């Protein structure tokens with residue numbers, strides 16, 4: 001899948017303290033010339049993967065799939081130390097397991113997103129079956145003045161809390177002492193002073209401004225999922241879990257991507273749901289899995305280039321594929337260029353709706 005749309009940087013980008021993450025970038029301009037920009041806002045693939053994981057767990061819970069203790073709490077601790085596993089197993093009657101096949105049978109999170117377990121010098125590792133690129137701000141793709149523009153968009157907003165009245169210090173001191181003498185408490189002078197200071201501090205905090213950075217930006221990222229590896233344990237000679245459960249997990253892995261497009265990614269959604277914007281999406285799948293990741297949206301012509309690349313691989317491996325493209329502002333020329341790649345082996349269509357005609361058709365093609 002290749003995605004291009006508005007994301008909330010301040011919520012997705014704060015992996016390190018309060019500083020926005022930036023990286024150097026070389027953009028290719030439309031005429032093919034490289035252009036260097038020293039600092040570009042970026043969101044790590046780890047952050048995107050985390051939001052896919054959360055959507056997957058929520059969908060899996062609805063489907064009645066097995067989920068371990070931490071995954072159920074949407075915390076990506078895959079796996080906790082052995083003693084912690086045994087503790088929660090006893091307490092909540094959940095099951096982890098020792099071998100890879102048991103661990104993936106007992107939790108969709110460990111199965112789809114992988115894990116690393118180190119127990120008494122013995123280590124067991126499962127690679128995640130869902131992989132994400134970094135999300136890169138796309139402003140620099142066509143805009144020569146991008147660097148300055150990008151910084152202007154990051155704004156700090158002062159929020160404030162208000163209660164009707166904070167009592168004066170003298171009043172608080174007097175009432176605190178009256179309460180103490182009523183209870184006949186003979187505490188020391190310092191203890192009294194600490195209690196008063198703490199209380200005053202907390203009262204004052206009921207009325208205060210607090211700053212919060214906000215910004216939205218058009219970002220692009222790509223992601224791939226190896227559905228064939230879901231429910232298969234490589235360290236148990238390719239043993240698989242129940243085929244029906246595998247199918248549910250493969251379907252939910254795709255639906256979790258669709259949920260990411262709702263804007264259900266990033267923290268602080270209760271006060272900064274991204275201003276819903278239009279997006280562009282390319283979603284592709286192949287029967288045997290010999291499919292390259294799409295070209296990243298940092299490249300200006302990524303939709304046409306991705307279709308050509310996927311078709312080229314499909315022909316080499318004789319692997320039937322489906323590609324659906326949704327873009328709100330596509331011109332006739334691009335639409336014709338994309339649809340002219342449609343063939344017996346690769347079904348290419350530009351669609352009007354991203355969900356039913358996009359994700360829905362891909363699920364149908366895969367028999368999910």
Ligand SMILES: [Zn+2]
Pocket residue numbers: 067068069070071072078107108109110
């Ligand atoms: Zn889990």
